[in-house]
Amino acid sequence: MALLQISEPGKGTLPHEHRNAIGIDLGTTNSLVATVQSGVAKILSHENQNNLIPSVVQYQTNTILVGEAAKLNQDDDPVNTIASVKRLMGKRFSDIATHTSSNNLSDEKSYIGIATKQGTKSAVEVSAEILKKLKTIAEQHIKDDILGAVITVPAYFDDAQRQATKDAAKLAGINVLRLINEPTAAAIAYGLDKKVEGNYVVFDLGGGTFDISILRLSKGLFEVIATHGDTQLGGDDFDEVIFQWLMKQSTHDFQDPQLKQKLKTLSKNIKEKLTDNEIVSVEHSFNSSVNIKTKIDQKLFADLSQHLIKKTIDATKRALKDANLTIQDIDGIVMVGGSTRMPVIQKIMWDFFKQDLLNDINPDEVVALGAAQQANMLVGNSNDEHLLLDVIPLSLGIETMGEIVERIIPRNSTLPIAMAQEFTTYKDGQNAMMIHVVQGERDLVSDCRSLAKFSLKGIPPMVAGAAKIRVTFQVDTDGLLSVSAQELSTGVQASIEVKPSYGLDSNQIKTMLESSFQLADEDKENRALAEVKVEATQMQEMVERALQQDQNILDEPEIKKINKALDQLKKSLKNNDRNLIHEQIDQLNNATQYFAQLRMDRSIKNALTGRDIKDMKL
Amino acid sequence: MTQNFFEIFQLPIQFNINEKKLDENYRLILKSIHPDRFVNATDAEKTQSLLKSTQINDAYKVLKNPIERIEYLLKINNISPNVTLDNNFLMQQMEMEEKLEGQSNIEQLTKFLNEITKNLNEKFQQVKQQLDEERNYAAVVSELAKIKFLAKLNQKIKDKSFSLMED
Numbered sequence: 131m132a133l134l135q136i137s138e139p140g141k142g143t144l145p146h147e148h149r150n151a152i153g154i155d156l157g158t159t160n161s162l163v164a165t166v167q168s169g170v171a172k173i174l175s176h177e178n179q180n181n182l183i184p185s186v187v188q189y190q191t192n193t194i195l196v197g198e199a200a201k202l203n204q205d206d207d208p209v210n211t212i213a214s215v216k217r218l219m220g221k222r223f224s225d226i227a228t229h230t231s232s233n234n235l236s237d238e239k240s241y242i243g244i245a246t247k248q249g250t251k252s253a254v255e256v257s258a259e260i261l262k263k264l265k266t267i268a269e270q271h272i273k274d275d276i277l278g279a280v281i282t283v284p285a286y287f288d289d290a291q292r293q294a295t296k297d298a299a300k301l302a303g304i305n306v307l308r309l310i311n312e313p314t315a316a317a318i319a320y321g322l323d324k325k326v327e328g329n330y331v332v333f334d335l336g337g338g339t340f341d342i343s344i345l346r347l348s349k350g351l352f353e354v355i356a357t358h359g360d361t362q363l364g365g366d367d368f369d370e371v372i373f374q375w376l377m378k379q380s381t382h383d384f385q386d387p388q389l390k391q392k393l394k395t396l397s398k399n400i401k402e403k404l405t406d407n408e409i410v411s412v413e414h415s416f417n418s419s420v421n422i423k424t425k426i427d428q429k430l431f432a433d434l435s436q437h438l439i440k441k442t443i444d445a446t447k448r449a450l451k452d453a454n455l456t457i458q459d460i461d462g463i464v465m466v467g468g469s470t471r472m473p474v475i476q477k478i479m480w481d482f483f484k485q486d487l488l489n490d491i492n493p494d495e496v497v498a499l500g501a502a503q504q505a506n507m508l509v510g511n512s513n514d515e516h517l518l519l520d521v522i523p524l525s526l527g528i529e530t531m532g533e534i535v536e537r538i539i540p541r542n543s544t545l546p547i548a549m550a551q552e553f554t555t556y557k558d559g560q561n562a563m564m565i566h567v568v569q570g571e572r573d574l575v576s577d578c579r580s581l582a583k584f585s586l587k588g589i590p591p592m593v594a595g596a597a598k599i600r601v602t603f604q605v606d607t608d609g610l611l612s613v614s615a616q617e618l619s620t621g622v623q624a625s626i627e628v629k630p631s632y633g634l635d636s637n638q639i640k641t642m643l644e645s646s647f648q649l650a651d652e653d654k655e656n657r658a659l660a661e662v663k664v665e666a667t668q669m670q671e672m673v674e675r676a677l678q679q680d681q682n683i684l685d686e687p688e689i690k691k692i693n694k695a696l697d698q699l700k701k702s703l704k705n706n707d708r709n710l711i712h713e714q715i716d717q718l719n720n721a722t723q724y725f726a727q728l729r730m731d732r733s734i735k736n737a738l739t740g741r742d743i744k745d746m747k748l
Numbered sequence: 749m750t751q752n753f754f755e756i757f758q759l760p761i762q763f764n765i766n767e768k769k770l771d772e773n774y775r776l777i778l779k780s781i782h783p784d785r786f787v788n789a790t791d792a793e794k795t796q797s798l799l800k801s802t803q804i805n806d807a808y809k810v811l812k813n814p815i816e817r818i819e820y821l822l823k824i825n826n827i828s829p830n831v832t833l834d835n836n837f838l839m840q841q842m843e844m845e846e847k848l849e850g851q852s853n854i855e856q857l858t859k860f861l862n863e864i865t866k867n868l869n870e871k872f873q874q875v876k877q878q879l880d881e882e883r884n885y886a887a888v889v890s891e892l893a894k895i896k897f898l899a900k901l902n903q904k905i906k907d908k909s910f911s912l913m914e915d
Binding site for chain 2: 135277278307323348409447451507508509510517518519543544545546547548604606607611669672675718719720725726727730731733734736737738
């Protein structure tokens with residue numbers, strides 16, 4: 131479909147060609163799934179009741195509960211019930227400050243282990259359970275095939291956290307169309323992408339994360355021009371403020387895990403009541419000996435949360451500064467996340483920007499709705515022409531002598547972006563080298579986040595300093611890094627082995643995927659074969675259509691090369707050999723690289739020529 | 749892509765550019781080749797879309813920034829940007845750094861910032877003349893070093909004002 135869109139921009143697809151895609155807001159506290167039906171984005175609810183699926187997973191001896199059911203058991207089984215797992219995504223044990231969570235966490239080197247009745251789980255696996263649940267809900271509403279999903283992440287998420295999110299989707303069997311930033315999704319839901327021009331602030335205070343982003347919109351192009359935030363600040367912290375205050379109202383120490391959990395639940399209730407009430411009276415007895423009787427008003431709540439409010443204002447100022455904008459330049463403020471319902475927050479934002487806030491879409495749902503709209507556009511259902519351009523939230527650098535970071539890609543660079551850097555060998559015959567990539571703004575390696583260590587191997591042996599290795603760091607539209615390397619004088623492509631500092635490596639993911647299929651081997655093989663056949667057929671159709679349209683830009687040998695690869699693919703489809711079909715798909719991809727490149731160049735030319743004609747008409 | 753950055757965006761190869769046209773053409777190009785337009789395409793097309801969009805982003809970034817634009821013009825004219833600064837300017841630099849050091853209120857800083865910004869704009873005008881009319885690329889090399897210093901100082905003043913406002 132994408133092929134058609136290039137040659138006929140602005141033409142919508144036929145109704146019978148509607149493709150199903152979903153938007154997923156994988157939140158710290160709650161998750162949601164949405165889709166666009168008949169042109170309108172709507173949340174898909176669990177058993178037609180709950181739109182919000184609590185991001186809570188309970189591991190029982192033989193089953194796994196997700197959502198409301200797990201949340202209900204949270205107070206009784208706090209150890210096996212995992213909440214706010216998003217906070218652990220892409221993190222190592224050493225990253226988490228004295229964690230107050232009731233879960234048993236362990237150091238698994240590149241990730242944090244969470245002890246459950248079903249063994250030690252990673253945050254990726256727990257998130258995958260939530261995603262599976264959302265997928266099931268979507269499948270109950272959408273009877274046809276679902277092509278894929280747009281999943282939202284905080285704009286501030288670094289590479290490790292984004293990769294962890296993608297890995298979780300992979301484990302859940304979800305095809306990720308794109309990871310997009312939560313604030314961008316919110317802006318889409320408010321239809322800001324339909325406006326002509328403007329600068330917008332998206333203030334997103336969720337359950338566990340806080341983001342402030344500044345988006346610039348001009349003529350259908352949507353850019354995140356600055357983003358700041360705190361991955362450890364959210365509604366939970368406001369609960370904590372009340373929790374700490376409540377503790378002081380009682381003589382009991384609340385050390386018992388169950389009692390503590392109940393006090394936490396009460397704290398949350400009080401915070402929610404403060405949304406619609408100026409003052410809330412608290413009268414609660416936990417058991418015959420532990421009682422709390424007190425009250426709290428907006429003023430006291432604001433005072434107790436002063437340090438949290440300051441953090442949000444500071445981040446807002448910084449984002450404005452990064453964007454080189456002042457308060458007067460801002461054309462709208464979008465409020466996202468359940469925690470923005472708090473009157474304290476609404477007031478502070480109004481006082482700061484002195485203008486009305488965009489808050490009429492349910493702040494819990496707005497991100498998922500926007501993600502669904504984006505997914506719908508990506509699969510080619512809408513003739514909406516907007517284009518999202520995101521930036522990389524944190525600078526990427528490499529370790530140099532003396533543990534100093536050399537910045538290679540500065541933050542807020544528009545994605546996709548690539549930077550090449552040349553390295554040389556320091557020993558005769560040296561055939562390998564290691565590159566340590568870090569993310570962050572500080573000068574010392576130890577102050578940044580280690581992303582991965584790339585080992586380059588297969589450098590042709592030469593005297594010291596003679597080899598010139600060009601290493602290219604590419605960050606794609608999901609904000610994910612990939613690295614390639616080439617020795618320049620010989621043209622030898624060095625092979626790269628990645629050791630991610632965070633999360634799971636590709637082998638671990640593969641093992642998990644395989645063990646998650648509870649099918650017999652034969653079924654598994656049949657399913658895989660069917661899938662690869664579909665892929666091959668789609669590819670064949672796409673290439674044939676492209677040839678029909680643009681054969682004229684190729685010379686004879688190129689056309690022959692592609693046709694040959696096409697024939698071989700068709701032949702391989704007749705045999706039920708999965709590996710052979712895979713191989714032919716790769717072959718056809720290789721054979722069409724140059725063709726694709728030419729088509730890309732021609733698209734560029736056409737895009738500009740189209741403009742000239744328009745200009746002439748004016 | 750054998751075209752240079754200016755050619756990609758159909759702009760004349762010179763310092764003075766029509767920024768509106770640059771923005772407009774950047775948008776039009778990206779809209780036609782961005783990876784978002786190739787979600788259902790073959791891997792080959794996805795790869796090419798990613799690579800080409802990366803090149804376009806790079807080219808746009810360079811042309812959009814006047815300093816990088818000067819550097820790029822020197823580069824495509826095979827002029828090495830290395831230069832030894834004249835003593836005179838070195839002295840001025842130190843004076844300006846000291847001045848920044850000594851200023852501790854917003855009014856002073858704002859005044860200083862305006863002064864530097866004016867200075868910077870004059871330099872750009874001068875470079876425009878040298879590059880686009882006199883085609884005297886060699887002369888630009890020493891100006892470029894001064895411009896870079898002023899731009900950095902400009903940012904430092906802004907940073908200092910910002911941290912003063914925060915306290």
